[in-house]
Amino acid sequence: MKKNLLWLLVPALLMFATTSCVTHKPVQYLEGSFDTIPLKNVQWKEPVVQPGDLISVVIYSDNASASALYNLNGSVGVANGINTGIATASNGNDTKGYLVDKDGNVTIVGVGKLLVGGKTKLQISNELMDYFKRNDLLKNPIVDVRFLNFKITVMGEVARPGSYSIPTEKVNLMEAIGLAGDFGPFARKDIVTIIREENGQRSFARLDMYDASIFASPYYQLQQNDIIIIPANKKKEAANDQMTLRYITVATSVISVTAILINLFK
Incomplete structure (x- = not known):
């Protein structure tokens, strides 16, 4: 008799605990009709470059050795696109880049200080390519600018x-x-x-x-x-209060059942 009562009480308690979970409606977006x-x-x-940004600037040209003079760590930049990354970024790449200072400037290897703040990647790229062409420093220069952060x-x-x-x-x-x-x-x-x-x-x-x-x-x-x-x-605060009440109820039930079982098996 005692064993039969035990097998009845335990499943009932488990059923009570599992059915006390909250069910939620699916998330809805863009409700109602609208003109597309x-x-x-x-x-x-x-996006434009802002102070505090980390950017990658890689220079390519027909002459790999000449390109390397303008890349961080002497990375070889050639026109066929070999070796595109240069710095360690927050996303875990082994790519090193230029940290834009509070005035929006970076100091490019072999070029010097360059204002990049407020400019797009394309504007920075065009400005550097024009610099290399105007000063006859590289043949067919290509500049790849990317955000690293x-x-x-x-x-x-x-x-x-x-x-x-x-x-x-x-x-x-x-x-x-x-x-x-x-x-x-x-x-x-x-x-x-x-x-x-x-x-x-x-x-x-x-x-x-x-x-x-x-x-x-x-x-x-x-x-x-x-x-x-x-x-x-x-509803979250109310749900938290309700969940806490459920936990208390379940805990009380467990204690009560445990006490009953102890008395039954004495």
């Missing part, structure tokens, strides 16, 4: 908050949230905050992920070092 015509064009602004940070109610390196140097808000594992069950999707630092100024934007007009926002396409914050809704 004004939103069909992709608005992407090429292009990253965004996602914080708050997502599955995997943290900083993410973007090797393609191009990412939008939805892609960033996808990288972070999507919204959590208690995320406020209507007030996603983006913090951006540009030209020494900090700006803020709040986007509503239910509203298709986010595609027209200049903050939808992210820039390097952008921070995305997803706050929690009011």
